[in-house]
Amino acid sequence: MRKRFLSLVLVVLMTAALCACRGGKSGTEASPGSTGEKINGGEITVGIAADLDTSLDPHVSSSSAGTREVLFNIYEGLVKPDSDGNLIPAVAEAYTVNETADTYTYTLREGVRFHNGNVVTVGDVVYSLSRAAGLDTGAALVSDVSGIAAVEASDDKTVVVTLSAPDTEFNSHMTVAIIPAGSDPDADVVGTGPFRFVSRTPQDSVVLEKFSDYWGVPAILDKVTLKVIPDGQTMVMSLRSGAVDMAERLTTSQIAELSGLNLLEGSSNVVQALYLNNDFAPFSDLRVRQALCYAIDKQAVLDLASDGHGTPVGSSMFPAFGKYFMPELTDYYQPDVEKAKALLAEAGYPNGFTFTITVPSNMPAHVDVAQVLVELLRPIGVTAKINQVEWATWLEEAYRNRKFEATVVGMDAHGLAASDMLARFQSDSGKNFINFSNADYDAVYAQAMATVDEDAQTALFKQCQTILTEQAASVYIQDVASFVALQNDVAGYRYYPLYVMDLATLYRHE
Amino acid sequence: MFQIKDKNFRAGLIITGAMLLIILVGTFWTPYDPNAMNASIKMSAPSLYHLLGTDNFGRDIFSRVVEGAGATFLIALASVAIGLVLGLVIGALTGWYGGWVDEVLMRLNDSITAFPSILLALVLIAIFGGGKYNIILALGVLFIPTFARIVRMEVARQKNLDYVRNARLMGVKDMRILFVHILPNTLPVLLSTVAIGFNNAVLAEASMSYLGIGVQPPDPSLGRMLNEAQAYLVSAPWYALSAGLAIILLVLGFGLLSDGLGGDGLA
Amino acid sequence: MQYIIKKTGVLLITLILVSMLAFLAFQIIPGDPTTKLLGTEYTPERAAALREELGLNRSIPARYWDWLTAFLTGDMGTSYSYSMAVREVLRGKVAVTAALSILSWLLVTAVSIPLGIALARYKGGRFDRISLSINQILMAIPPFFLGILFTYLFGLLLRWFVPGRFVPFSQSFWGCIGYLFFPALAISIPKIAKVAKLLRSSILHEMNLDYVRTAYSHGNSRWMVIKDHVLRNALLPVVTYLAMSLADIVASSIIVEQVFVLPGLGRLLIASISNRDFPVALCIVVIIAFVVVFMNYLADVVTQYVDPRVRLS
Numbered sequence A: 001m002r003k004r005f006l007s008l009v010l011v012v013l014m015t016a017a018l019c020a021c022r023g024g025k026s027g028t029e030a031s032p033g034s035t036g037e038k039i040n041g042g043e044i045t046v047g048i049a050a051d052l053d054t055s056l057d058p059h060v061s062s063s064s065a066g067t068r069e070v071l072f073n074i075y076e077g078l079v080k081p082d083s084d085g086n087l088i089p090a091v092a093e094a095y096t097v098n099e100t101a102d103t104y105t106y107t108l109r110e111g112v113r114f115h116n117g118n119v120v121t122v123g124d125v126v127y128s129l130s131r132a133a134g135l136d137t138g139a140a141l142v143s144d145v146s147g148i149a150a151v152e153a154s155d156d157k158t159v160v161v162t163l164s165a166p167d168t169e170f171n172s173h174m175t176v177a178i179i180p181a182g183s184d185p186d187a188d189v190v191g192t193g194p195f196r197f198v199s200r201t202p203q204d205s206v207v208l209e210k211f212s213d214y215w216g217v218p219a220i221l222d223k224v225t226l227k228v229i230p231d232g233q234t235m236v237m238s239l240r241s242g243a244v245d246m247a248e249r250l251t252t253s254q255i256a257e258l259s260g261l262n263l264l265e266g267s268s269n270v271v272q273a274l275y276l277n278n279d280f281a282p283f284s285d286l287r288v289r290q291a292l293c294y295a296i297d298k299q300a301v302l303d304l305a306s307d308g309h310g311t312p313v314g315s316s317m318f319p320a321f322g323k324y325f326m327p328e329l330t331d332y333y334q335p336d337v338e339k340a341k342a343l344l345a346e347a348g349y350p351n352g353f354t355f356t357i358t359v360p361s362n363m364p365a366h367v368d369v370a371q372v373l374v375e376l377l378r379p380i381g382v383t384a385k386i387n388q389v390e391w392a393t394w395l396e397e398a399y400r401n402r403k404f405e406a407t408v409v410g411m412d413a414h415g416l417a418a419s420d421m422l423a424r425f426q427s428d429s430g431k432n433f434i435n436f437s438n439a440d441y442d443a444v445y446a447q448a449m450a451t452v453d454e455d456a457q458t459a460l461f462k463q464c465q466t467i468l469t470e471q472a473a474s475v476y477i478q479d480v481a482s483f484v485a486l487q488n489d490v491a492g493y494r495y496y497p498l499y500v501m502d503l504a505t506l507y508r509h510e
Numbered sequence B: 001m002f003q004i005k006d007k008n009f010r011a012g013l014i015i016t017g018a019m020l021l022i023i024l025v026g027t028f029w030t031p032y033d034p035n036a037m038n039a040s041i042k043m044s045a046p047s048l049y050h051l052l053g054t055d056n057f058g059r060d061i062f063s064r065v066v067e068g069a070g071a072t073f074l075i076a077l078a079s080v081a082i083g084l085v086l087g088l089v090i091g092a093l094t095g096w097y098g099g100w101v102d103e104v105l106m107r108l109n110d111s112i113t114a115f116p117s118i119l120l121a122l123v124l125i126a127i128f129g130g131g132k133y134n135i136i137l138a139l140g141v142l143f144i145p146t147f148a149r150i151v152r153m154e155v156a157r158q159k160n161l162d163y164v165r166n167a168r169l170m171g172v173k174d175m176r177i178l179f180v181h182i183l184p185n186t187l188p189v190l191l192s193t194v195a196i197g198f199n200n201a202v203l204a205e206a207s208m209s210y211l212g213i214g215v216q217p218p219d220p221s222l223g224r225m226l227n228e229a230q231a232y233l234v235s236a237p238w239y240a241l242s243a244g245l246a247i248i249l250l251v252l253g254f255g256l257l258s259d260g261l262g263g264d265g266l267a
Numbered sequence C: 001m002q003y004i005i006k007k008t009g010v011l012l013i014t015l016i017l018v019s020m021l022a023f024l025a026f027q028i029i030p031g032d033p034t035t036k037l038l039g040t041e042y043t044p045e046r047a048a049a050l051r052e053e054l055g056l057n058r059s060i061p062a063r064y065w066d067w068l069t070a071f072l073t074g075d076m077g078t079s080y081s082y083s084m085a086v087r088e089v090l091r092g093k094v095a096v097t098a099a100l101s102i103l104s105w106l107l108v109t110a111v112s113i114p115l116g117i118a119l120a121r122y123k124g125g126r127f128d129r130i131s132l133s134i135n136q137i138l139m140a141i142p143p144f145f146l147g148i149l150f151t152y153l154f155g156l157l158l159r160w161f162v163p164g165r166f167v168p169f170s171q172s173f174w175g176c177i178g179y180l181f182f183p184a185l186a187i188s189i190p191k192i193a194k195v196a197k198l199l200r201s202s203i204l205h206e207m208n209l210d211y212v213r214t215a216y217s218h219g220n221s222r223w224m225v226i227k228d229h230v231l232r233n234a235l236l237p238v239v240t241y242l243a244m245s246l247a248d249i250v251a252s253s254i255i256v257e258q259v260f261v262l263p264g265l266g267r268l269l270i271a272s273i274s275n276r277d278f279p280v281a282l283c284i285v286v287i288i289a290f291v292v293v294f295m296n297y298l299a300d301v302v303t304q305y306v307d308p309r310v311r312l313s
Helices: A065-071 A122-133 A232-241 A286-295 A298-306 A319-324 A337-346 A364-380 A391-400 A418-425 A439-450 A454-470 B006-028 B061-097 B099-113 B117-128 B132-158 B162-169 B174-211 B222-232 B237-260 C002-027 C033-041 C044-054 C060-072 C086-090 C093-121 C126-139 C143-157 C173-207 C210-217 C222-259 C265-274 C278-306 C308-312
Strands: A009-012 A043-048 A079-081 A087-089 A092-098 A103-108 A148-155 A158-163 A195-201 A205-210 A223-228 A246-250 A262-267 A271-276 A354-360 A383-389 A406-411 A475-479 A481-486 A507-509
Touching: A043 A232, A087 A092, A103 A122, A122 A148, A122 A158, A232 A246, A232 B222, A232 C143, A271 A286, A271 A364, A286 A337, A286 A364, A286 A475, A298 A364, A298 A475, A319 A418, A319 A454, A337 A364, A354 A364, A354 A391, A364 A383, A364 A406, A383 A391, A391 A406, A391 C265, A418 A439, A418 A454, A439 A454, B006 B061, B006 B237, B061 B099, B061 B132, B061 B174, B061 B222, B061 B237, B099 B132, B099 C002, B117 B132, B117 B174, B117 C002, B117 C222, B117 C265, B117 C278, B132 B174, B162 B174, B174 B222, B174 B237, B174 C143, B174 C222, B222 B237, B222 C143, B237 C126, B237 C143, C002 C060, C002 C278, C086 C093, C086 C265, C086 C278, C093 C126, C093 C173, C093 C222, C093 C265, C126 C173, C143 C173, C143 C222, C173 C222, C210 C222, C222 C265, C222 C278, C265 C278
Parallel strands: A043 A223, A043 A246, A354 A383, A354 A406
Antiparallel strands: A009 A092, A079 A087, A092 A103, A103 A158, A148 A158, A195 A205, A205 A223, A246 A481, A262 A481, A271 A406, A271 A475
16 A cells, blocks of 8 residues: 555655745744853743643643643654744654655654653554544544544554545644553643643643753753733733743733833734624624624724734734735725624614623733724624633633634634644534534635645635635634743743744743 | 711711712713723823823723722612612511521521622622623622621511500501511611621622623723723822722721711621 | 530531532532533533433432532542542642631731720820721722732832742741731731721720729729720620631632732632632632631630620620
8 A cells, every 4th residue: 555655755854844934023033132141951930821721632622722832842743843833853753745645654753752761662653643533433633633544653663644635734734742652641741842741730830841851952941830820910910020930922011011021022823803603693694794894993903902013814814824824805894884884784783783702811912802892893883792701611612612602812723734724614623613604615625625736725725715704704803913021031932933832942041 | 866976977978979979970971981992092191181091992091980980889789789678578577477487597697698708709600600780699699698687686676676566456467567667767777787788899899800700891890990900000000099099988988987877887 | 515515506507508508509500510521522422421420410419418428528529620639629729728818817816906905095095096097998998909009019119029929838938928928918907907996996885884983993094994804805796706707808818819829729719610610619618618617616615715694695
């Protein structure tokens, strides 16, 4: 079987696997003013806005971005993204793909160790990928890799992955964590990353320590404590007092109070939108959704909520996606109150209606925008109410159970493959929490996934985005500006074009 | 009957009166729309145009504090009203009839008062959910036992007094005696309890909204405002201080009134 | 003795009622824990199996009985949100809230009693008048607002402590107390004002009684009368009040903990209520209620020893 597909082999150095141009103004290089000597070792405390998910299982698909960005330091896949968004080899050393893009062959790097001291074997890789793809249970844990038909080891350092259908983007999903064969990550958090998990105290903190047997460039710090601070104001206070050494994803109002600290600006790499539940009565009507789009002036949102920082977007794609990002969609709906009112009247709501925006209370960037939206919707007679909930509640009620009317959050991407942002809007996707259902979209998306030619595929993915915009699936707003605050003796923060917090490069200096 | 400690009562009257006046005016008119945002005047310092400056959305802080005080006041008033009416009925009936129903209800009453009030409010919020109206409901339910207990004691005491016996001998119906003759006599005791209850309601609302599980934005309330203002305590201290001061004045006014009415002013 | 037995009986009944009420409250909350636990893997069969496993098919009294017996033997169940025993989730957190509450209570007791006595002694003087006015204002300040002011004043401006960097007991006892002092102060100041005022009026009330006149007639000074004759009786209502105020203090702790980023029960309680993690929320509520009921019981028994007259009322 393998022979058949290996007829023409593209040996690709992984660094060239996925080109990602970094859009927007992401990627400010860290540590201006770090004149002092770099200290090897030491520890820092990082403030995080939400406690990690209940399960630290890296294969759980509905995990939150905040949890994944921490797990990034603990787990690695066969490949992993670097700070430019390129995929670099991690547990694997190299890979090859056959011409029809349905068989991928990975060669393991030698001497990669798990945090428990064991060397990673092909058995571990087969176990991890089979588990993520649900080959035994029939239900994929990670929907990105549900296309895997078989995983087998051809020798003691080669793993062959066979897909049920061609997928040129498949390698970008091989960031799926490699865990020890037979292990239950719910009970044992063991990966191959630069940090190992030590302990967690619910609603309080998570402790990570440097993994000294790391195969690559090891972490500089010995220990990182992640302190859970779900209140934006308390986060500011803890940064000011010095109790916390670093926090990311801060808003303009938060950093306004943090002068004196080392502040960096980049982008969050999310698509923030007023996500509308397309099954909820007024929003099931296209005209109502479009009316909201016409009513909401993105620039006004940015000016009011974040002093103009952030990058407006018009569909489910943020600028870091480079060739896939379509800036022309941003202004598809020109702000027009009269048109919005006319659409509402046409849809049978001449006097507007009332709905609730559910928003996670621990994320000031979303709470602030929600407040602005309430004001922007007033002129068209639509009354929005805000319901702030704990992050875990949001994840369960709004995301998993889809019990919400509208919500303001940011959707991030696991990687920079177009499917990372677009797959969820297929009618039958388990992640389609807004219940978007459009036959055209499903057809174009399926066609795009089956297309091997890069340009043709890109065009199809763009068509998908255009459908989302035309159908006003949600009111797309912006890629939120992410400010990072560091104490003056901490440096080394690196922005990624993804939702990632790389702790390995952080260090203290004199 | 009213044992009024003059000075305290007068001070309480002045403070409460002033607050009520501001709130009343604020219901019909505030210098600016408390919710209107303006990107060009964000975080401005106090000036003649904006007495307390503007917040991070360019909203007029003075207008917001006035509206927030009004909202908090109404929430407290409504929840005390619920507690009072239901407590009155339950307390009057159990006090009048006594018996095993009275025993059971009073035991239950004791058990409920064993919970710290905020804790109970949190549990009730878990049942009803957050938001303005649910806060009113939760706090209202919370106050029932306190009022019921006081009314019950008064009724039980008064039902053995001569005037009640006489009324009974004259054939006046039980319910009429209870609600027309006895209850008005419990008023003096009740009034100071109402003032304390009001204060507890203001504090409970402020605490819960501060924690983010009470009143939701953009609905204003003093607790929410403190939560928002805390972020700007260094750059705009007048924001937090004015919201805090409004809470203190409301509580102080009613505390003094309760004091003047012969209560001990203790929550 | 009879009094104590009677009070103990009432205590037990109250404890049972309290736990029953709390248990019931968490049963009537809408929502089914199985959907929470199963998430996207929800199928009717799995849900039925899980309901069976959790014992949700049984009657409420039977479940209550199971829960109570397990609770009393220290088995507090399993958290819905964290795949841990509730005991594990609460570990370390109870101590923080308890330490903060006890410290606050000690502060209240240590400051308010001398203050109340002083107020009564100098009744009518300038000290009394000014203090009473300040007292009245302090009583009206919400503890969490004081907490906010303290974190900025003592934490950010004066740098007497580092807000957000709590030092656990295990690291340093005095470091821990040093951090807890500020939240404890925020909690206790309004309470101190109330207790001092109560003690003042209690002493003044006693001073009008006949036995005091007799004491004066023996040539005692006002201070001697207060110290030797009045204080003992005047303190009785204060002791009762102090015991009862523990409930308020615990409640304030839960809120003030948020301001000072303390890893106590408060954050967990709010999160578990919001996340519908009822095994955790129920345990916290019951633990706090038990402590409060028990403290009130102790206050009753202690006052009875100090003053047997209480038995009559």
